[in-house]
Amino acid sequence: xxxxxxxxxxxKLLLSGEYVVLDGAKALALPTKFGQHLSVRYxxxxxxHLHWKGxxxxxxxxxxxxxxxxxxxxxxxxxETPENLYLQxxxxxxxxENSHFLREEETTVKVTTRLEFPLEWGLGSSSTLIYNMxxxxxxxxxxxxxxxxxxxxxxIACAHASAPIxxxxxxxxxxxxxISFRPPFSHKLYFVYLGNKQKTREGxxxxxxxxFAPKEKAELxxxxxxxxxxxxKARDLTDFEFLLKGHEVLLSxxxxxxxxxxxxxxxxxxxxxxxxxxxxxxxxxxxxxxxxETRRYFLDKGCxxxxxxxxxxxxxxxxxxxxxPIH
Numbered sequence: 001x002x003x004x005x006x007x008x009x010x011x012k013l014l015l016s017g018e019y020v021v022l023d024g025a026k027a028l029a030l031p032t033k034f035g036q037h038l039s040v041r042y043x044x045x046x047x048x049h050l051h052w053k054g055x056x057x058x059x060x061x062x063x064x065x066x067x068x069x070x071x072x073x074x075x076x077x078x079x080e081t082p083e084n085l086y087l088q089x090x091x092x093x094x095x096x097e098n099s100h101f102l103r104e105e106e107t108t109v110k111v112t113t114r115l116e117f118p119l120e121w122g123l124g125s126s127s128t129l130i131y132n133m134x135x136x137x138x139x140x141x142x143x144x145x146x147x148x149x150x151x152x153x154x155x156i157a158c159a160h161a162s163a164p165i166x167x168x169x170x171x172x173x174x175x176x177x178x179i180s181f182r183p184p185f186s187h188k189l190y191f192v193y194l195g196n197k198q199k200t201r202e203g204x205x206x207x208x209x210x211x212f213a214p215k216e217k218a219e220l221x222x223x224x225x226x227x228x229x230x231x232x233k234a235r236d237l238t239d240f241e242f243l244l245k246g247h248e249v250l251l252s253x254x255x256x257x258x259x260x261x262x263x264x265x266x267x268x269x270x271x272x273x274x275x276x277x278x279x280x281x282x283x284x285x286x287x288x289x290x291x292x293e294t295r296r297y298f299l300d301k302g303c304x305x306x307x308x309x310x311x312x313x314x315x316x317x318x319x320x321x322x323x324x325p326i327h
Contacts, residue, residue: 011123012158122281127155196280203277
C-alpha cells in the first residue's frame, strides 16, 4: 500500500502584462502567501474508487464527489454539476498524460483539497488545483493547463514559485525567472479586493476577439514588455506610479476599456492598477498617505478587503528557474 502524499501551490497576482502575456509579452507575476493544499490517502478496498472532498478557507466542505477509476465516471450517488464535470475533465486529461495514473487494483483513493483563500478572490483556485494534480501524477502542469483551461501559464509558474517572477510564453514554451521585487516603498503599496469575481476564460475570449493587426499586436507586446522590465528597477514611488499609469493607459486604449480608476475611483490620490482580467478581483493601489487613511477611502467606496503588500506577497528567493520543468 502506498504512503499518503501531500502537495502545495501558491496563488497568483499579475502585476503587469495582463492579456498581452498570451501573445508573448513579458509579465511580472506575484505568487501570493495564500494557496491550496492537496493531500492523498490510499486504502485497500474491494470497491475501489476515488473520493474527492474540497475544504474552503473556513473549514467547510464546499465540494464532494466520487468517481470510478476506469474512466472516472461519476458514482451513482453524485449528480453532474459544473464542479464535478470540471474535475472529471482534469482527471481524464491527467490519465491521457500518464496512462498509469490511479491504475492500482483494490485501492480506494481519498483526496482532500484545502483552500487558504475564498474562491471568489480570483487568486487561482483552478491553477493551484491543476499544479497540485500534475505534481501528484508526475506530469507537466503546463501541459495539463493548456489542454484543459488554456491561458498563458503564468499562474502555473507562480504556483511553484515563492517569490516574484518574470514570465513569458514564446514559441519554445513557458519561461520564467525569479527576480528581486521588494521595493523600498512597498509599505506604500496595498491590495484591494473589488468584489467582482472575473472568469479567466471570458477575459481571454474578449481579448482574442479584438482582432489586432499583426503589426499592432507586435508593437503592443514590445511596449508592455518594456514597461515590465522597468518596473522592478523603480527606486521610488513616483517612478513606479509613472510606469503603472503608462501600462494602464496603453492597455485601456488597446482593450477599448476604461481603466478601473476612471470607473470607480476617479478622486483617488494615488494609482489604482488592475491585476489580471480587468473589472474585478484585486487591484494594486499606491498611497503616499497613511495606511489608515487609505484603508478608510476604500472602505467608504465599498471595498473593505484591504491588504498591505507584505500581507499578500512573500519575499523568499526559493523559486523555479527559467525553462526548468516543474515536477
